[in-house]
Amino acid sequence: MSGVEQQDNNMDKITNRFEDGAEDAELGQALESFKQCVDAWSDAAYSRPRTVEQTVRRRSWRLAVGWALGCVLVAGSLSGGVFERQHQIDLKQRAARQRAAEQQKQGEQQARAQVTDEDLLTDVDSDVSRQVPSAMEPLAQMMAVDESK
Amino acid sequence: MRILEAAVNSGAVRASTWVMAAGTALKAMTMPTAGDIAAEEFSRVVERHRPQIFRFLLSSTRDVDLAETLTQECFLKAHRNWSSFRGESSAMTWLMRIAINLQKDHWRNRRMQFWRTTRTNSVDLDEASEWLPSGESSVEQQLLARERVKQVWTAVKGLSERQRTVFLLRYVEEQELSEIATATGLSEGTVKAHLSRAVGRVRLELGGKR
Numbered sequence: 381m382s383g384v385e386q387q388d389n390n391m392d393k394i395t396n397r398f399e400d401g402a403e404d405a406e407l408g409q410a411l412e413s414f415k416q417c418v419d420a421w422s423d424a425a426y427s428r429p430r431t432v433e434q435t436v437r438r439r440s441w442r443l444a445v446g447w448a449l450g451c452v453l454v455a456g457s458l459s460g461g462v463f464e465r466q467h468q469i470d471l472k473q474r475a476a477r478q479r480a481a482e483q484q485k486q487g488e489q490q491a492r493a494q495v496t497d498e499d500l501l502t503d504v505d506s507d508v509s510r511q512v513p514s515a516m517e518p519l520a521q522m523m524a525v526d527e528s529k
Numbered sequence: 530m531r532i533l534e535a536a537v538n539s540g541a542v543r544a545s546t547w548v549m550a551a552g553t554a555l556k557a558m559t560m561p562t563a564g565d566i567a568a569e570e571f572s573r574v575v576e577r578h579r580p581q582i583f584r585f586l587l588s589s590t591r592d593v594d595l596a597e598t599l600t601q602e603c604f605l606k607a608h609r610n611w612s613s614f615r616g617e618s619s620a621m622t623w624l625m626r627i628a629i630n631l632q633k634d635h636w637r638n639r640r641m642q643f644w645r646t647t648r649t650n651s652v653d654l655d656e657a658s659e660w661l662p663s664g665e666s667s668v669e670q671q672l673l674a675r676e677r678v679k680q681v682w683t684a685v686k687g688l689s690e691r692q693r694t695v696f697l698l699r700y701v702e703e704q705e706l707s708e709i710a711t712a713t714g715l716s717e718g719t720v721k722a723h724l725s726r727a728v729g730r731v732r733l734e735l736g737g738k739r
Binding site for chain 2: 404406407409410411413414415416417418419420421422423424425426428
């Protein structure tokens with residue numbers, strides 16, 4: 381005996397206990413009322429006026445709102461991104477400019493410091509050597525002669 | 530003379546051939562094609578069985594919109610496969626089988642989309658029980674009948690998918706067990722067993738013995 385046949389036999393055993401609902405008066409009446417209920421509901425729902433146009437309009441309105449919101453979101457995020465990027469570029473440029481200015485200032489300071497020392501020494505030399513009182517001039521000339529010797 | 534006769538005859542033959550050809554063409558224009566016949570036949574099937582399919586789906590889902598959608602899908606699928614329908618079973622049984630499979634697929638997909646499980650358009654059992662024609666019975670009888678119908682709806686709600694399908698096909702669509710077996714793809718014995726359990730559940734809900 382195959383498995384399918386055995387299963388069918390089992391089912392037959394079960395169905396032997398099966399009592400048709402129609403035999404039971406109360407059950408039969410309940411099932412009859414149930415059928416009538418389903419029939420009436422189905423007929424009413426089947427012949428009800430359709431509101432396709434309204435639904436479509438509502439859907440299209442929702443669709444439009446959805447699209448608008450989506451566009452606003454996309455535009456907002458795009459412009460935000462662009463603004464942020466521009467801001468970063470500005471900051472970088474400003475920092476670079478600042479750095480360059482500082483470097484330039486440092487260079488100038490260094491150059492100024494070098495020039496100032498040399499100039500100072502030269503000035504001191506020339507001032508010391510040249511600002512000699514005229515009364516001492518002959519002595520100074522003598523000193524120069526001694527040095528040459 | 531012979532030449533003249535031959536010319537006349539050949540002209541007559543040509544004329545008659547032309548008339549026949551024209552007649553055939555005219556016939557071809559007016560005679561419906563196989564496709565036209567099939568389309569007409571299908572539209573008759575739709576007209577005849579659509580309310581029944583809708584009723585079954587409505588009673589099974591308790592959702593008017595869903596029942597309408599599934600009915601549309603059922604006939605769309607049937608239209609696509611109409612050429613493969615060999616008439617081994619009745620058109621109604623064939624359509625019912627498509628409807629049952631569509632419904633099964635729908636619930637399976639819904640289970641997959643777990644976030645949609647909480648949202649359902651199925652009407653309340655009280656609302657479903659209100660659709661009872663008043664007839665000539667008294668108010669008390671109507672109330673009693675409504676209460677019974679509500680109990681049956683409650684029992685139907687608690688049935689498994691297969692039991693519900695079998696029960697509705699038997700007691701709402703009033704189909705024979707063999708038809709139910711063909712539509713559901715089950716053996717008649719299995720159909721009887723499912724029906725037995727479903728009726729037992731209804732009986733229990735009504736307060737009787739199982």
